[in-house]
Amino acid sequence: MSVKVQLTINGEPKSVDVPPMKRLLDVLREDLHLTGTKEGCGEGECGACAVLMNGELVNSCLVPALQANGARLCTIEGVSTEGRLHPIQQCFLERGGAQCGICTPGMILATHHLLDKYPNPTMEQIQEGLAGNLCRCTGYMRIFESVQEAAKIQEAKGQAA
Amino acid sequence: MRSDVTEFELVAPTSLDAVLNTLANEAGRHVLIAGGTELMVALGVGRLASKSLLSINHLPELRFISVEENAIVIGSGTTFTDIRHDRTIAEELPLMTQSASWTGSVANQNRGTLGGNICNASPAADTPPVLLSYGATVTLISAGGQRTLPYSDFHLGYKKTALKSDELLHSIRVPRTFSGYRQYIRKVGTRNAQAISKVAIAALAKLDGDTIRDLRIGAASLAEMPVRCKATEAALIGKSITGDTLEALVRTARAAIAKEARPIDDIRSTAKYRAAVAANLVEEFLRSLVG
Numbered sequence: 001m002s003v004k005v006q007l008t009i010n011g012e013p014k015s016v017d018v019p020p021m022k023r024l025l026d027v028l029r030e031d032l033h034l035t036g037t038k039e040g041c042g043e044g045e046c047g048a049c050a051v052l053m054n055g056e057l058v059n060s061c062l063v064p065a066l067q068a069n070g071a072r073l074c075t076i077e078g079v080s081t082e083g084r085l086h087p088i089q090q091c092f093l094e095r096g097g098a099q100c101g102i103c104t105p106g107m108i109l110a111t112h113h114l115l116d117k118y119p120n121p122t123m124e125q126i127q128e129g130l131a132g133n134l135c136r137c138t139g140y141m142r143i144f145e146s147v148q149e150a151a152k153i154q155e156a157k158g159q160a161a
Numbered sequence: 162m163r164s165d166v167t168e169f170e171l172v173a174p175t176s177l178d179a180v181l182n183t184l185a186n187e188a189g190r191h192v193l194i195a196g197g198t199e200l201m202v203a204l205g206v207g208r209l210a211s212k213s214l215l216s217i218n219h220l221p222e223l224r225f226i227s228v229e230e231n232a233i234v235i236g237s238g239t240t241f242t243d244i245r246h247d248r249t250i251a252e253e254l255p256l257m258t259q260s261a262s263w264t265g266s267v268a269n270q271n272r273g274t275l276g277g278n279i280c281n282a283s284p285a286a287d288t289p290p291v292l293l294s295y296g297a298t299v300t301l302i303s304a305g306g307q308r309t310l311p312y313s314d315f316h317l318g319y320k321k322t323a324l325k326s327d328e329l330l331h332s333i334r335v336p337r338t339f340s341g342y343r344q345y346i347r348k349v350g351t352r353n354a355q356a357i358s359k360v361a362i363a364a365l366a367k368l369d370g371d372t373i374r375d376l377r378i379g380a381a382s383l384a385e386m387p388v389r390c391k392a393t394e395a396a397l398i399g400k401s402i403t404g405d406t407l408e409a410l411v412r413t414a415r416a417a418i419a420k421e422a423r424p425i426d427d428i429r430s431t432a433k434y435r436a437a438v439a440a441n442l443v444e445e446f447l448r449s450l451v452g
Contacts, residue, residue, distance in 0.1 A: 001170050020171035021204065021214065042163075043202040044269055045355070056242075056271040062201040063272070064194070066171050067216055113267070131355060132266020 005069045009034070010078025020066035024058075025049045027065050028075060036076035036105050040134065047133030050106035051075050057113040059132075076105035079112065087157070088112060088150040097146030099137035106133050111147050119158070120151055164207045173216035177223065178304075180215055181329065185304035189326040191215045195238055196272035198265065199281045223276070223331065226250065231337055237276025237330040241265070244275065253337055256291040256346045256363050263287060263348055266355045276330045279312075282320045282386065285429070289316070289387030290363040290379030291346065295335045302331040309334075316386035342367050342375075345446040349438050351429070358382050359430035362442040366450055371401045373450075382430075383422040383439055393417040393443065407451050414447055415440040 003020045006013065009032065016031045028034045028051070040048030042061050049060040052074040079086045088111050091097065098104040107130065114121055114129035121129065126147050135143060171194070174180045183191065192211035194200050195218045203209040217223060223238030228249050235244065244250060244261040251258045264287040265273060278288045279299070289312075297312040301324060312333070315323050324330065345364045350356025361381040367374045376397050378390040396417040402410055424435035 001167065019166045019169065021169035022166045023201065023205075026166075042205045044198055044265070047266065047268060050268050057268045058272055059198075059268045061205065062197045062269075064171055064197055064201065064214075064216070066173055067197065067218060069173075110267070129267055132268050 003066060003069075005065050007068060007070075008072045010074060016065075018065045020064060022065045023061050024051070024053075024063035024065055024068050025060040027068070028060060028073075034075050034077050038102050038105055040102065040106075045132075045134070046103070047106040047110060047130075048103050050109045050133065052109055052113060055113075055116070057110055074109070074112075076108060079108060086112075087153045088115070088146075091146040091150040091153065092143070095146040095149055096142040097138065099135075103133055103135045103137075107135065107143060111150065114147070115151055115154060119155060121147070164204050164209060166204070169204070169209070169212050169214065171214045171216055173219055177217075177220050177302075177329075180217055180220070181302065181304040181327075183215060184327045184329065193217050193280075193329060195274040195277045196240065196269075198269050198273040199277060217329070218272075218274070224274075225332075232334045233337060234332050234334045235275055236332050237274060237279075239275050241270035241273050241275070241278075242267075245270065253340060254291075254295060254335055256294065256344050256365075257288070257335070259346050260287045260291045260348075260363070263355070269355070275333060279315070279333070280322060280324065280330055282316060282322050284319065284384060284386050285358045285361075285382045286387065287348065287358065287361065287381070290361055290381045292333060292335070293379030293387060293389045294363045294365050294377040295339065296377070297333050297335045299333050300331045301325075301328045303328045307331065313389055316388075319385040321386075339365060343450055345449060347442050347445065348381075349442070357429060360424070360435045360438045360442065362439065362446065364443070364446045366446075368402070368450065371403045371406075373397055373400050373402055378443065378446075380422075380439065382435060383424050385423070385425075390418060390421050390443075392421040397447075402447065402450055404451060407448065411444050411447055414443045418443050 002017050006015045028037050038048040040046035044059045044062045051060045053071050110133050118125050191213045194214045223236045225236040226247050227234040241261040241264050278286050292312050299312050300309045342365045348358050348361040350358050358381045363379045365377045376394050418440050422436050424432040426432050
């Protein structure tokens with residue numbers, strides 16, 4: 001069984017013919033060749049496959065393709081603009097928020113979602129917002145610092161604009 | 162082993178009526194899928210038994226929070242994020258907000274639904290103890306009509322519910338009668354973030370001076386399904402709770418919950434540990450009522 005699923009990915013309309021229960025994660029990686037989204041646990045615990053679907057953070061390993069039909073998706077490939085890193089990415093790079101890199105795409109998108117909701121997050125809000133994203137390298141402190149720095153830069157930019 | 166996704170059918174009927182008609186015409190053939198936070202995990206490990214699924218998470222008819230004069234009614238398709246953001250729920254049913262906030266991570270709360278949490282019928286689920294203590298009722302609908310029953314009659318055994326094959330959980334109604342109650346909830350898991358409970362207790366008490374007029378305890382992972390601890394409640398209702406009576410009351414409560422609880426050994430904990438922690442939580446609740 002195969003169905004047509006239409007998506008807007010990182011601003012571009014796409015259409016794929018896929019089994020309706022195929023995981024959105026696999027649609028992204030196999031059908032659309034967007035391999036920035038990673039698979040960790042495959043059961044919604046680790047957040048490596050997190051993407052934004054209609055602006056909400058979701059684990060793409062738990063979304064059947066059909067339920068994404070018509071959705072607007074943002075993956076890690078869509079976070080930078082015109083070849084320039086997003087401030088969140090830049091902060092993760094500069095503050096050592098990324099090591100092996102498997103959790104990083106999910107961390108960046110979870111941070112994106114967090115800062116949309118709380119532009120000036122408390123440490124508690126950061127920890128809760130990223131509680132669904134596991135990292136086995138950093139020990140999290142550098143990730144939290146990266147998020148705090150990104151919040152500062154975004155706030156400064158907002159004030160300048 | 163991962164399932165072969167090409168073997169599975171999934172359709173998204175355009176309306177609730179269409180879903181109900183499909184359930185009526187092909188009873189028992191389909192499994193409903195809302196946010197997918199349980200069933201997609203089962204798919205991933207090759208344990209999704211049904212090959213035919215009906216998607217319901219796009220139906221606005223099931224996603225609502227309606228504040229009525231005497232009750233707050235929550236549609237089964239309401240997400241944990243929706244529940245967390247609702248101010249009336251936060252003010253009047255704080256245990257609901259709290260349990261929604263520790264059901265999985267933010268990403269799972271954005272997808273997972275209250276109805277899914279209930280119908281998946283895990284004895285460890287986060288919201289059932291709360292709904293049991295609040296005395297919620299559930300409305301089940303089918304093409305033939307609807308019926309309402311106390312939520313305490315919904316769970317029949319391990320992963321067994323009162324839902325018939327042509328029925329769907331429409332909504333959950335919680336009475337707005339708890340403003341004068343002391344409210345308590347605690348979940349004990351491996352870590353704070355998105356752990357599955359080893360044990361959880363939600364409890365409410367109404368005091369009249371020093372007298373316990375009403376007391377309700379809902380529990381997760383103390384039996385094969387979410388349960389109200391009626392015997393423990395009965396042992397405490399009507400009693401006087403003061404600094405002088407507290408220690409005796411704590412002993413009574415610990416003995417009652419130890420007798421009533423039917424926990425099991427599994428990968429997350431042992432029956433012995435669960436029983437001990439349940440007694441500790443009930444004790445903590447009672448102590449919170451004094452002073």
